[in-house]
């Protein structure tokens with residue numbers, strides 16, 4: 001009887017030990033995997049010279065969402081740009097890891113913001129456009145933007161980003177002025193792009 005109980009106790013002890021030993025690296029692994037915002041760290045080719053910043057490539061993210069325009073019927077009629085609203089992805093087939101949007105009021109002259117939405121990274125960057133590169137009428141231009149404000153701790157994805165390039169855009173352009181009928185109407189123009197981060 002005593003032998004039986006001690007064997008059971010030994011078994012329970014061994015089982016719990018193996019669980020604990022395995023558990024911590026498992027959680028650690030998941031944590032790093034979830035937070036690996038800078039995983040795409042190899043710079044692809046194709047950056048135009050005029051958009052090349054005086055900094056080193058750090059990582060890229062995929063963006064998808066809308067560019068928002070507002071109808072202004074005061075002559076001459078026009079669509080004015082309101083701002084973007086997009087999700088950021090390490091892998092476009094997986095869950096978003098961040099947001100892209102405009103600050104309601106400029107921060108040191110910058111409005112375009114990219115932030116992490118993961119619990120394990122609280123960094124963000126705000127930039128202003130310093131160079132545009134037109135790619136036709138169907139896709140919004142590529143951009144070189146320069147940081148006006150960083151947030152986050154050392155080691156976090158956006159905390160040391162000094163330039164952001166918007167490249168390989170698809171869509172996102174405003175409708176024709178004919179479609180601007182009611183003053184104040186908003187139009188959401190779907191787009192995808194890549195954002196390349198430099199530091």
Ligand SMILES: *[C@@H]1O[C@H](CO)[C@@H](O)[C@H](O)[C@H]1NC(C)=O
Nearest residue numbers: 072073074075076077078080
């Ligand atoms: C609408 O357009 C007019 C004429 O270009 C401009 O003066 C006015 O500031 C614009 N209104 C808004 C809300 O952008």
Ligand SMILES: *[C@@H]1O[C@H](CO)[C@@H](O)[C@H](O)[C@H]1NC(C)=O
Nearest residue numbers: 099101115116117118121122
């Ligand atoms: C990122 O910005 C969005 C939009 O303002 C906000 O809802 C979200 O809380 C921000 N996330 C972090 C981690 O700061």
